[in-house]
Amino acid sequence: MRVGSSLEGMTTYEGKKIVITGGSSGIGLAAARLFADGGAHVLITGRTQAGLDAALEQLGDRAVAVRSDAASLPDTKALAGTVRERFGEVDALFVNAGATASAPFDATTEEMYDALFDINTKGAYFTVQALAPLMREGGGVVLTTSVVNVLGVDALSVYSASKAALRSMTRSLARELLPRKVRVNAVSPGPIDTGILDRSFPADVAETMKETYRSTNPMRRVGVSEEVAAAVAYLAFGATFSTGTEFPVDGGASQL
Numbered sequence: 001m002r003v004g005s006s007l008e009g010m011t012t013y014e015g016k017k018i019v020i021t022g023g024s025s026g027i028g029l030a031a032a033r034l035f036a037d038g039g040a041h042v043l044i045t046g047r048t049q050a051g052l053d054a055a056l057e058q059l060g061d062r063a064v065a066v067r068s069d070a071a072s073l074p075d076t077k078a079l080a081g082t083v084r085e086r087f088g089e090v091d092a093l094f095v096n097a098g099a100t101a102s103a104p105f106d107a108t109t110e111e112m113y114d115a116l117f118d119i120n121t122k123g124a125y126f127t128v129q130a131l132a133p134l135m136r137e138g139g140g141v142v143l144t145t146s147v148v149n150v151l152g153v154d155a156l157s158v159y160s161a162s163k164a165a166l167r168s169m170t171r172s173l174a175r176e177l178l179p180r181k182v183r184v185n186a187v188s189p190g191p192i193d194t195g196i197l198d199r200s201f202p203a204d205v206a207e208t209m210k211e212t213y214r215s216t217n218p219m220r221r222v223g224v225s226e227e228v229a230a231a232v233a234y235l236a237f238g239a240t241f242s243t244g245t246e247f248p249v250d251g252g253a254s255q256l
Ligand SMILES: NC(=O)c1ccc[n+]([C@@H]2O[C@H](COP(=O)([O-])OP(=O)(O)OC[C@H]3O[C@@H](n4cnc5c(N)ncnc54)[C@H](OP(=O)(O)O)[C@@H]3O)[C@@H](O)[C@H]2O)c1
Pocket: 021, 022, 023, 024, 025, 026, 027, 028, 045, 046, 047, 048, 049, 051, 052, 068, 069, 070, 071, 096, 097, 098, 099, 100, 119, 144, 145, 146, 147, 188, 189, 190, 191, 192, 193, 194, 195, 196, 199
């Protein structure tokens, strides 16, 4: 299923310079495709060179890839240097790199807790800190949170909290970047079929989770990455009188 295809073939983002962390797969890759198809220059990151190479094949000449671990501050500082070199100013920053893991509260380890917060929260925070100085006046930052940051879901206490912290940071960073005329908003996906569940959990667990999401979602389905990418594009460029907000793309799951 392809959503938001009305933008295909148009030059909506001609000449724009966009950085997407976690841009080699799923939601980040769908956003990169949308922007590159619309004429933007896109810089994507990920940790795996093979994933970045495969993404570049889809994205074509307007895209470049930088191997960078969002959980590493030295990597993030080096990324800012590369972005400055390649792009100078940045029109939009999509801070999307994230990870998920599940465990009941009483089985959660310190290692799992630290790993999730390092990528989802600390990594996102310092990515904005490193790249905000490069943002053009009027530019947009979009952070990927999750609908579980407002829900109490079994076995996702740490992941949910890591994204709730990021939702809070969306407000604070929006306030602090106001003087630079940079907007900061969040996109909050519900269950999106990106393969993240299949990669993060054993097959039977992933399938049970997907079936639960489908059967309990008000729209009785999970979403696709292109539906999130369309919201990201709006928040990054169209939402010129919005900052500090969070936009759910979840079939109504967090609202109905
Ligand atoms: N899919 C959903 O249902 C859903 C729902 C709510 C929120 N989200 C959020 O949406 C975002 C994207 O998820 P997705 O489902 O599209 O996942 P995905 O398909 O697994 O893609 C994740 C992307 O992030 C990269 N990445 C992971 N850890 C990284 C790190 N430490 N540093 C840099 N890049 C890293 C991955 O590449 P490498 O592995 O090569 O690093 C990949 O490009 C995440 O923040 C996730 O928490 C997803």
